[in-house]
Amino acid sequence: xxxxxxxxxxxxxxxxxxxxxxxxxxxxxxxxxxxxxxxxxxxxxxxxxxxxxxxxxxxxxxxxxxxxxxxxxxxxxxxxxxxxxxxxxxxxxxxxxxxxxxxxxxxxxxxxxxxxxxxxxxxxxxxxxxxxxxxxxxxxxxxxxxxxxxxxxxxxxxxxxxxxxxxxxxxxxxxxxxxxxxxxxxxxxxxxxxxxxxxxxxxxxxxxxxxxxxxxxxxxxxxxxxxxxxxxxxxxxxxxxxxxxxxxxxxxxxxxxxxxxxxxxxxxxxxxxxxxxxxxxxxxxxxxxxxxxxxxxxxxxxxxxxxxxxxxxxxxxxxxxxxxxxxxxxxxxxxxxxxxxxxxxxxxxxxxxxxxxxx
Numbered sequence: 001x002x003x004x005x006x007x008x009x010x011x012x013x014x015x016x017x018x019x020x021x022x023x024x025x026x027x028x029x030x031x032x033x034x035x036x037x038x039x040x041x042x043x044x045x046x047x048x049x050x051x052x053x054x055x056x057x058x059x060x061x062x063x064x065x066x067x068x069x070x071x072x073x074x075x076x077x078x079x080x081x082x083x084x085x086x087x088x089x090x091x092x093x094x095x096x097x098x099x100x101x102x103x104x105x106x107x108x109x110x111x112x113x114x115x116x117x118x119x120x121x122x123x124x125x126x127x128x129x130x131x132x133x134x135x136x137x138x139x140x141x142x143x144x145x146x147x148x149x150x151x152x153x154x155x156x157x158x159x160x161x162x163x164x165x166x167x168x169x170x171x172x173x174x175x176x177x178x179x180x181x182x183x184x185x186x187x188x189x190x191x192x193x194x195x196x197x198x199x200x201x202x203x204x205x206x207x208x209x210x211x212x213x214x215x216x217x218x219x220x221x222x223x224x225x226x227x228x229x230x231x232x233x234x235x236x237x238x239x240x241x242x243x244x245x246x247x248x249x250x251x252x253x254x255x256x257x258x259x260x261x262x263x264x265x266x267x268x269x270x271x272x273x274x275x276x277x278x279x280x281x282x283x284x285x286x287x288x289x290x291x292x293x294x295x296x297x298x299x300x301x302x303x304x305x306x307x308x309x310x311x312x313x314x315x316x317x318x319x320x321x322x323x324x325x326x327x328x329x330x331x332x333x334x335x336x337x338x339x340x341x342x343x344x345x346x347x348x349x350x351x352x353x354x355x356x357x358x359x
Contacts, residue, residue, distance in 0.1 A: 015265035019258055019294055020301035023332050026254030027305025028312075030247055030328045035313060035320040037243040041236050042321060054082070054198050054225060055170035058191045058208060062219030063089070066212045067188035072112050074211050075193060080204050082196050085112035085171070086188030092153040093178065095141045103140050104153060106177035107131065111188050114181055117171040122146050123163020126181040132165040134175045150178065170194065201225045251335050259339040262294050266343045290344035291337050298336035302329035 060067050067086045076084035088109030094102035110117050114126060121135050123146050133146050146164035151157070159180055167175040170192060182188070191212070195204050201224055214220045306329040313320050 015261055015268075016293065016297040018261045019297035019336065020304070022254055022257045022261065023298045023301030023336055024305035024308070026250060026332050027302050027328050028309045029250050030332075031306065031309030031313060031320060031325065033250070034243045034247045035309060035324060035328065036318050037239050037246075038324050039313065039318050039320045041239045041243075044236060054195050054201070055223075056193045056195060056201055056205065056208070056225065057221075057223035058193075058212060059221040059223075060187075060189050060191075060214070060219065061221050062216060063187070063189060064215050064219055065187045066214045067111075067191045069111055069184065069186070071212050072188070072191065075191070075208060076112060078204075078207065078211075080196050080200050080207075081193055083113075083116045083192075083194040085110060085116050085192055087111075087117075087174075087190045087192065088182055088186060089189045090177070093150040093159065094153065095143065096149040096151040096158055098142060099151075100153075100155065102142070105133075105137055105141060107150065107152075107159070107180050108174050108177065109180045109182035109186060109188070111182045111186060114179060116168070117174055117179055118165030118167045121164045121166050123161075126162050126179075128181050128183045129159060130162045131159045131178050131180045132163050133161055133178050135164045135166055136175055137177060138164060198225055251331060254332065255335045255339040258294065258298070258336045259343060262290065262340045263343040263346070266290065266346060287341065287344040291340045294340035295333060295337045298333045302332050305329070305332070 058067070072084055072086045075081055078084075088111065090106045090108050092104040093107045094100065094104055108117075114132070118132060118134070120132065123132070126132055131150055133141060133143065138144075138146060143161070146161055148161050150159045150161060152159075165179065167173075191208075193204075193208060195201050205222065205224055209220075306325050309328075310320060310322075310325050
């Protein structure tokens, strides 16, 4: 049956080519429209999973002291928390060797794991009371190497510089200054928590506030990604609904044209099909033969359309996931095969004697 299918497909070059072209156009149109929507939705979902989008911030506006070493340690151990770091109130400092006339840079005291705020680029991790200078600020401080010391703008405190760092999300704002491993018993002003999932931001907030236990709710400022997550979910739902509708229209149109081509081929080649019936082929085998011919041509068209669509989108900067491209190709082939069944059934019901007698 397979050899006969390939032989008849090659013999009916025009109809096979038309089916392949229709299926290729269906796949290409789907990838250029629905595929780009799917790629955009995947990009939104990917961005929502980045650390910056999963940041939950609690600020002690009245410096009540509820952001401290103990609460940070407890929150960092919660199951839904990926990172928990507290930042103290920033202050200005200058290069100690330059004195008061040096350029002032902001210094953020850090409570928690310093490597969660910035990766050490040169030098070593700081101990309490030691500082790391952002790699982008070394020149501003007139430092050829990340060594020396900083002096607070009031001249009362000094902090050894033990290295340089590059900030990591969601602490990019510290890249414009210095991070300081906070001395023990220091209280923080802002707690930044990176949750493991954007969807858990809304449910995790009450737990965090329960651990922090702020004495005055009016002195708490909260920045949560919950509303952003809901907006992203709504946007993805709308894009998915639009994509499904558009895909149905494109695939439906492609299926209609495939059915028309197969029916026309059946009518044109009815004498050949009648001869096969006369020679003893069963109705089910005839249906299978016609549908298989459509499938072979559809597979060739799907490969051409999917490869072309994937390359075009890749070059244009909108790469589509491979599984989506594969699904479009498989769907187009299935639709082409299914819509070919009705013309195939019609061909199997033709009276072979009448067909052979027809001029």
